[in-house]
Amino acid sequence: MLLLVLLALPSLAAEPAPVPRRPVHTYSIVARDPETGDLGVAVQSHWFSVGSTVPWAEAGVGAVATQSFVDPSYGKLGLDLMRAGRAAPEALAGLLAADSANQVRQVGMIDATGKVAAHTGDKCIAAAGHLVGEGFSVQANMMEKDTVWPAMAKAFQAAKGDLAERMLVALEAAEAQGGDIRGKQSAALIVVSGKPTGRAWADRKFDLRVDDHLVPLKELRRLVTLQRAYNLMNEGDLALERKDTEAALKAYAGAEALAPGNAEMVFWHAVSLVNVGKVDEAVPLLQRTYRVDPRWKELLKRLPKSGLLPEDPKLMNRLLGTTK
Structure with a gap:
């Protein structure tokens, strides 16, 4: 049945996306707030405008981070499949099976019920890996060291506050471990409500991008505060x-x-x-x-x-x- 759903979409199975010549994205988190049901994704990279391709989220559906040798269709199709009733692990498995270049992909995905899935292809540039926990997944590639994603998971689990704050803390923990071996340039954060209202503009509590900045996480935190205001x-x-x-x-x-x-x-x-x-x-x-x-x-x-x-x-x- 999942194969039929994939074939019915403008899918990876029909036209595999070409593999980019260089990896463009680094560390991210997808997560769900168990109290509110809010869904979110946040990312930081040494690449221009990371928010235009990596983070995807839809109220009442799920959130996706697609990175490494990025294929943005994982975001679009992942949300389509979850909206059609597929759990995140099933949706991601189907997309990976249809992708001949899945060995260079890195993806984190969470659905509206909190089911989580992640994938780090064996050809992602080291240090690369992911860690799945209850209601979240952290993933990173091309890191200075392999302590980045464990530090993100630990920070997220210990953090207080709403989902935006906890995801920000996770990103800051990654940077404290050295982050991307190339440095830093852009960041993004999206939080959507757990239940759709039928008004997509009202369902997006945070939708923020820092496309080019010397200290993108500091700027992202400033924007989160301003959005709260x-x-x-x-x-x-x-x-x-x-x-x-x-x-x-x-x-x-x-x-x-x-x-x-x-x-x-x-x-x-x-x-x-x-x-x-x-x-x-x-x-x-x-x-x-x-x-x-x-x-x-x-x-x-x-x-x-x-x-x-x-x-x-x-x-x-x-x-x-x-x-x-």
Whole structure:
């Protein structure tokens, strides 16, 4: 039956992908959060834009990392097979059987139930290997030493926090062991919800790429923090739609605490305060944004016409700092 599914897809069996002349990817993790069901994949490499080919994830389906002499179709077809009901081990076995170049592939795969599979071809460049644990798999190739993937597994299992944080800790543990023998250049991290909502854009909690950076993991961690802040901003907006002012302001304050230098977060927090009658609290926040860039004043003037602030000249003058 699995063979029939493979043949029904634009598959490896029909047209084996050509083997690249050089390996382009290094260490990664695929994982599932047992409490939330969230699925994730994270990777770091000494290659430009690793996030464009290695990590694949779909809410309620699974996650895939395809690397070494990478064949991106392992990501697409792996998700297709898991969506069709195949467990990760069965899906990966079928893809490998259809790939005449599987000896140079390295793949980690996890499905929505937490079943995990991994493969390291015997021609992957040393140091190369993988380690499968409960609800995760770590895999690496072309490492400086063979302690990288065991360190990733240990770090992931010991880490606290949500799935994004735990995967980041695993990547950082790999780098602490020497990481890629070539160095570092790019990184990526994806986290999707365990159950699809039917709104793919809402199912992606994190979808971050660092395509070219001297310290990609440090930059990836900064982006994860920033994404958390924007997630809180979105929560605040939804709370306002429910007319839950207290929850909204709490979310906005949390976002500002995570990204204190972000003027846009401060600005929209202030606008929300104005709209719930807390003008005295809003004014100093707006003044902060004006000091960053006076054009925030011009934006503020345009909001009443869009229905985002009351049509009140006296209020506007007070918000702009022209009157008390």
